[in-house]
Amino acid sequence: MSEMDPKLQASTAIDKDWWRGAVIYQIYPRSFQDSNGDGVGDLLGIVSRIPYIASLGVDAIWISPFFTSPMKDFGYDVSDYCDVDPMFGQLSDFDVLVNTAHSHGLKVMIDLVLSHTSDQHAWFQESRGSRDNDKSDWYVWADPKPDGTPPNNWLSIFGGSAWQWNARREQYYLHNFLVSQPDLNFHNPDVQDALLDATRFWLDRGVDGFRLDTINFYFADKQLRDNPALPPEKRNASIAPSVNPYNHQEHLYSKNQPENLEFLKRFRALLDEYPASTCVGEVGDAQRGLELLGEYTEGDDLVHMCYAFEFLSAEPLTAQRVMDTMGSLDNSAPDGWACWAFSNHDVIRHTTRWNLTPAAHRCYTTMMSALRGSLCIYQGEELGLPEADVAFEDLQDPYGIEFWPDFKGRDGCRTPMVWEPSNQNGGFTTGAPWLPVSHDHLMRSAETQEQDPAAPLHHYRRALAFRRTHPALMKGAHSGFRAEGDVLSFKRSHEDQTIFCAFNLSDTPSTVDMPTGDWVAIGAELGSTGAAADGKLHLGPWQPCFALQR
Known part of the structure; x- marks a missing residue:
């Protein structure tokens, strides 16, 4: 019998289920590490901190968007899916990042924003030009009602109507988020093909997986029917702040459409061409989150796992609530796989949100490491960073500026990472940081905590090492x-x-x-x-x- 081909032998050794029970470290690139002194974090800055990330004992990194963008929503408004914004570097820097991460045993996941683009994307620039160009149907366009008002009552998560008038076409276009973020028309197969081509571009560059932004927003109801009102007792502010009228609707037709599943099967089929690639879908729905998680992760031809919002709310994380959440998950998604997080770039850091003492923070970290599912840790969480207090005049987030002071936006959890305490910028940059570094964070820097065995940093390392060495906690x-x-x-x-x-x-x-x-x-x-x-x-x-x- 001839020996097995070395390439085939290597492929058979690949763990296609590495994601199951994995710990993923989320990096918000603007705020992680600046390498060139312009005050904004970048890809080479991430490269310089790969050894630190690997030392935590995580399995992968998830990098929030770094694609070409006008940055109206800080990268979640993409104008070119296949390039790096100069703010963050260039494609060759990304290649260095992937190679460096892999050399340290880390997988690389990137944030794909497929539901919408920037209004500066070439696709939209062409689409908005007329009703009969090649890309005229690439976005969700609709005629006004006879009285000139928008075609239905859908609302934007960022406030106001989800429809914006375009004078050239004399039509409205849909934007579930900012006016500058028009929604793509997934009912058009050419749109799906273009997005899958962009996905393949990054797979060919060596990425190991994707975090899929707003995965349940891909399709809108073809008939554009009005959303019904949501009774006050059912309103839940986990997706949008309570002051936002978005919470007054049951979003029956503007998202969560059944056609979504067929596109996700196409997406999964592409991933299956690349051994061990994976994806985690962000399900943004306050009423049906776990139900959708079950739908989207059922079987082996949809997404591998879904990012759950249940532990990102302000509601205290009691024993009863954890038990009820896990029971609901078992009922809604008995074969599904959740990805749990306590903090991310969109919510108040959980140390502040739940008013945690150091002992409480350690206990919640330990408990998280024992949960069934995969885990996401947000940069700085391992340092026990509290929410930063950002003055109104320093705000960058359009969400916070719109709803201030009842909702202060997301800048408080996005301030720069603190690496060492010797200067006011915490080692993040030699220039002026895009958001001010919190003085409250400086004495909690990574360098300071390295010297203190009782610091949160070391507890995270111990908890993750304990999880990793017990298969029952990882995959059981x-x-x-x-x-x-x-x-x-x-x-x-x-x-x-x-x-x-x-x-x-x-x-x-x-x-x-x-x-x-x-x-x-x-x-x-x-x-x-x-x-x-x-x-x-x-x-x-x-x-x-x-x-x-x-």
Whole structure:
């Protein structure tokens, strides 16, 4: 028998399921590291910090948009899907980034914004020119009502109508976000093909996967029917702030359309041509989030996982709420896979949002590391950074400027990363930073925390290392959820490994019963405690317990 071809042998060794249980570190490139002194983070800045990221014990990085853009929404308004904005560098810099990340054992995921483009994209510039050009149907255009008003009642997440008038075509175009972010018409197969071509461009450059922005906004109802009103008791401000009338509608027709699934199958088929590539879809829906997660991750021909919003809200993260969320997930998506996050570039940092003490922050980190699903950590979270206080005159975010002061926007979680405390810019830049560096952050810098064994940075490393060395926590099933007062407990199981997990999510001691069986305490490095001789589990304030079944 001849020997296996070395290339074939290498391909068979690829772990196509690396994403299942992976920990992904989110980088907001404007604010991570500036390499050239212009005050804005860039790709080569990320390259310089790859060793730090690898030291955390994460599996992948997710880089928020760095494509060519007028930056009206800081990169989420793309004007060229296949190039790097000069602000962030050039394509060769991205190639260096991919190679450097891979050499440190890190996968690279990038943020694809497919539902809409910038109004400066060449496609829209052509489409807006007339009703009969080659790209006239590439965006969602509609005639006005007889009285000249927009074709329906759809609202924009950024405030006001989701329709903008174009005088040349004498039609309205749809924009679910900013006026400068027109929505693409996914009912046109040429649009789908063009977007898949852009996806292939990045796969060919070596990316390992994608975070798909606003995955449930791709299609709009062909008939453009009005959205019904949403009763006040069902309004949920997890997607848009409560002061935004967007929350007054049930978005039945402006998103979540059934045709979405067919496009996602096309997208997955493309990814399957590249071994071990993956995607995580952002489902932006306050009422149907977990239900859509189940729909979009069902089987093996849609998205691999969906980014869940359930733990990004201001509602306190109690034992009962975690248990209820996991129960809802099991009901809505028994075979689906969630990607959990506590913080990101769109919400108040969870240290501030939940008013966490250092002990509480450690406990929530430990609990997160034990959840079934994949995990996203947002830059600076591992330092325990609180939300920065950004003055109105320093605001950059159009969302915050629109709804100030009731909603201050997203700049408070987007201020620059703090690397060392020796200057007012925290080592982020030698120039003037695009957003001011928070003085409250300077003494929490990465360099400062490296010298303190009790710092959040080291706890994150310990928690992620513990997760990585226990297959039950990485890829296992979960069962037996209980919420007894402030104590959350459950089991994680994979093959012959079963781990009991319990967390006292309060600042007062608690005592609960251990499940029957022969258990040995593990996780001492995370402050875990064992059961007493009487089978009782005595947990101190914010204390976890991990026990391995023998």
